[in-house]
Amino acid sequence: MTDIRYQTADVDGHTIFYREAGDPSRPTLLLLHGFPSSSHMFRDLIPLLAERFHLIAPDLPGFGLSEIKPRKTFTYTFDALARVIGRFTEVIGLDRYALYVFDYGAPTGFRLAMAHPERVTAVISQNGNAYEEGLSAGWDPIQRYWREPTDENRQALRALLTPASIRWQYEHGVPDTTAVSPDGSALDAYYIARPEVDEIQLDLFGDYASNVALYPAFQAYFRKHQPPLLAIWGKNDPFFLPPGAEAYRRDLPNAEIRFLDTGHFALETHAGEIAAAIIELLDRQAA
Template sequence: MNDLAAFNLEMLMMERFGIRSLFGLLLTAAISSAPASGQTWHESRVSYRVANVDGLSIFYREAGPRDAPTVLLLHGFPSSSRMFEPLLKRLGDQYHLVAPDFPGFGHSDAPAPTSFAYTFDHIAAVMNRFVETLGLKSYVIYMQDYGGPVGFRVAIAHPERVNALIIQNAVAHEDGLGPLWNTRRAFWADRQANQAAVEQNLMSLQAAKQRHIGSSPDVQSYDPDLWTDEYAFLSRPGQREIQSDLFYDYRTNVASYPRWQAWLQKTQPRTLVVWGRYDPSFLPAEAEAYRRDLPKAEIHVLDAGHFALDEKPDEIAELMRGFLAAKNQ
């Protein structure tokens, strides 16, 4: 029944009974909440769980049947598994999606740096133990931002588990590091002298806003809650110390790029690269840089920013469906 027919039926009920019918209200609500024309996905149920991993409480989101092909979703800075809600709801009808929060992020435990080493090696080790705790034997890895250095470590440690890679604004070449990284490199060279500058560069409200908007020509399309929520997270007690430690360790990622490139060249994993061209930190040249290592990679550069899922959830979900379906044929 279309909107006009529903409206006419409700008007008839009002004429006969002199009231706005409950049936009419329910019918109108059902129509207004139905999927838009041409939308083929049905919103999947998302579960919110906690796993105990070596004494740490690791929060994760999960959707889809557990006997379906698994996609492990690894988030970036300073996000959490929350960034993957659009995919969990859109792809859970066909795939098993698991999105953990790293230690120190989201709803996972955030022990003080005095008792937990916030390094990418350590977080990757926790993620490997996480997938073992859940009994995941094989999966596609989706990596965004910090999910890249964590994901490459996870993949190289257990390549037998990795069916494919989906890389979204995650860097493995210096081609992708733009001018914002000058301050960050100075921080790696002299942490104490550049602590305040890197906090402004990474953790301020202005930095949070810029991380989302980047060079987008359509600033009015961005929900400001995206960066105010992010800044609120970074303002929680202990977060400055945690994120400072982890970002200081980011220098080990740049040093690892040649190793990751060699692994890609040797193993040639099936790879989908999706890039938001307006990202202020990770330049779109990085998307094409992956082609040097992976000539058969599927690469798409979108009119979106660093957090492309906020802007292009349907487009990215459909790209993933096509990519994952080809794998399963």
């Protein structure tokens, strides 16, 4: 049985929950989840990697079991998420790590990488986008809110926060939906239903425009620093299209691109394949 520790860290007055497994003397992998999830999404992956790596999986501020600071005292933007997670890595003593980024974890993690490229040993992007060609038509309602931040356009996005919508995000593009546990989506729906979390999520929908604006900066980081990168993608993702994975090779000619016959939450169905690909990448990088 994998020995997983469930802990919290005080990050400049912000309580961050995280999962930790593996020997701290081994190479570290920082696992960053996305919307509308938490570090719970790594529940199957962590045991597959813990014998070989030191694993740290925090819940982003306002997500999962991390502290939900009121919006009047904390502005929920991706810059703010990255600032807290960056300080989190310092508080718990991480000075070198590979990044596993998914969905919201990508713009969060890439901000960390740009700020401290010397800390990042490799990048695993699992449906973590950094190119405009990766954005599907599923982003249209959110992009409308970016262009016209009216209350009407904001309220229209609440449809993405319902339990049915969250479950759809887990099942869409999965050939056999009986392979997708109901636990992850049910937990996500529970977390989203807590007081003020819906408004936090709507704030982040609006601020996602800041990530697209930073895509050229993310790409410049890739070109300059050439981190070893694996883009492993659920090819049926309704939000982030396969061209977003393929685009990494434009800036990282040695990037490894793999597609899986599944949807957005690829770990729900392909944790074993993803773990094997991570081991292959990191072992090769360490050789």
